[in-house]
Amino acid sequence: MQVDGQRFLADLHKLRSFGASGVGKGVVRPAYSEADMEARTWLKGRMEEAGLRVETDAMGNLFGLAEGPSLLLGSHSDSQPEGGWLDGALGVIAALEVARCADMPISVISFQDEEGRFGVTTGSAVWSGQLDLEAADLLLDHNGVALAEARRVVNPTGEVDPAQFTGFIEMHIEQGPVLDTTGERVGVVSDIVGIRDMKITFEGQQNHAGTTPMHLRRDAFQAVSEFNHALAERFKNVVTPATVWTIGHLSLHPNASSIVPGKAVFSMQWRDGDADRLVRMEQIIRALAQEIAQARGMEVSFGPMLGLEPVHMDARLRRALETSAESLASGAWRVMPSGALHDATNVSRLMPVAMLFVPSIGGISHAFEEDTDEEHLVLGLEVLAGAVAALHG
Numbered sequence: 001m002q003v004d005g006q007r008f009l010a011d012l013h014k015l016r017s018f019g020a021s022g023v024g025k026g027v028v029r030p031a032y033s034e035a036d037m038e039a040r041t042w043l044k045g046r047m048e049e050a051g052l053r054v055e056t057d058a059m060g061n062l063f064g065l066a067e068g069p070s071l072l073l074g075s076h077s078d079s080q081p082e083g084g085w086l087d088g089a090l091g092v093i094a095a096l097e098v099a100r101c102a103d104m105p106i107s108v109i110s111f112q113d114e115e116g117r118f119g120v121t122t123g124s125a126v127w128s129g130q131l132d133l134e135a136a137d138l139l140l141d142h143n144g145v146a147l148a149e150a151r152r153v154v155n156p157t158g159e160v161d162p163a164q165f166t167g168f169i170e171m172h173i174e175q176g177p178v179l180d181t182t183g184e185r186v187g188v189v190s191d192i193v194g195i196r197d198m199k200i201t202f203e204g205q206q207n208h209a210g211t212t213p214m215h216l217r218r219d220a221f222q223a224v225s226e227f228n229h230a231l232a233e234r235f236k237n238v239v240t241p242a243t244v245w246t247i248g249h250l251s252l253h254p255n256a257s258s259i260v261p262g263k264a265v266f267s268m269q270w271r272d273g274d275a276d277r278l279v280r281m282e283q284i285i286r287a288l289a290q291e292i293a294q295a296r297g298m299e300v301s302f303g304p305m306l307g308l309e310p311v312h313m314d315a316r317l318r319r320a321l322e323t324s325a326e327s328l329a330s331g332a333w334r335v336m337p338s339g340a341l342h343d344a345t346n347v348s349r350l351m352p353v354a355m356l357f358v359p360s361i362g363g364i365s366h367a368f369e370e371d372t373d374e375e376h377l378v379l380g381l382e383v384l385a386g387a388v389a390a391l392h393g
């Protein structure tokens with residue numbers, strides 16, 4: 001199968017123009033935003049030009065469907081609030097290019113809200129049955145907008161039956177430092193970590209920042225600060241160097257310089273390759289938050305917890321990627337786990353899945369600086385095409 005690297009790169013740069021941040025090659029293209037929907041309209045046209053039948057489901061997942069049973073390739077085209085031009089977009093455009101050149105049926109997908117404006121990989125979670133649409137509709141973004149409201153911009157054409165697909169392969173940037181550090185050019189994913197994500201709220205007493213003595217304060221931010229500091233200690237005998245946890249979002253109420261914050265809401269997210277360890281970490285998180293709230297005479301509450309279990313990639317699809325990587329990048333590829341989450345985790349509930357990585361310069365992602373050498377992008381495309389051809393050989 002002969003792919004067209006220049007056409008592929010041109011489409012990647014065109015997709016980058018929707019929600020271009022003006023900083024480096026960064027994009028701002030959150031799920032259901034104007035830029036996201038404009039990008040999807042353009043993608044729809046490119047899928048039709050490739051001879052695919054386009055369907056958009058109720059969540060806004062955009063499918064380009066081949067006739068009859070087909071291998072599904074793709075990823076997502078929504079971005080983080082400050083996103084890179086390749087996260088998700090690479091897999092969608094690579095899928096489109098393979099679908100154009102393949103002499104076997106290839107379908108293409110751009111999932112919606114993989115970046116979790118409303119949750120965790122929300123679009124593929126609903127499509128795969130991991131999450132009910134009714135429950136998803138109740139999810140709020142950090143500005144309090146409900147998913148049900150946001151997805152009104154979608155004009156659904158119909159639901160897509162997963163049974164028509166023989167498997168799913170997602171090409172993605174690594175988003176981490178491994179390939180960039182080793183100088184290797186391709187990663188074949190062995191497994192994807194599991195994740196837990198929930199909001200925690202501490203409520204104390206809003207008060208005057210000048211007249212309230214320190215020992216009388218019930219300061220919600222101080223509770224968060226103590227929680228974060230103590231957590232590292234409590235995790236010490238549970239976590240490994242591969243375990244990660246993040247407080248990425250914090251809102252203080254009323255968020256004013258001269259007011260002791262009475263309320264703090266923060267996101268608590270943790271990830272690991274071991275399902276039992278995720279459970280143990282949750283127990284520690286909940287117990288520590290309650291202990292601190294009690295000690296400080298405060299209230300603590302926990303929002304709905306979203307989570308996905310660790311998944312192993314399908315051996316047959318993975319072997320096809322490994323064989324293709326060996327023939328095109330011999331000595332410059334490796335098998336590796338994914339510390340980032342992907343739609344492939346949800347899709348693995350329905351069919352065999354596998355993933356292919358290309359390096360991230362400096363290991364940076366979820367930032368405007370995210371980038372990859374273009375010859376690595378084209379090589380990844382060729383490895384994907386080689387694996388697809390071999391699977392149908």
Ligand code: HGY
Binds near residue numbers: 114115116339340342
């Ligand atoms: O957070 C993640 O791992 C994914 O990039 N949304």
Ligand code: MN
Binds near residue numbers: 076087
């Ligand atoms: Mn992604």
Ligand code: MN
Binds near residue numbers: 080087115
């Ligand atoms: Mn991402």
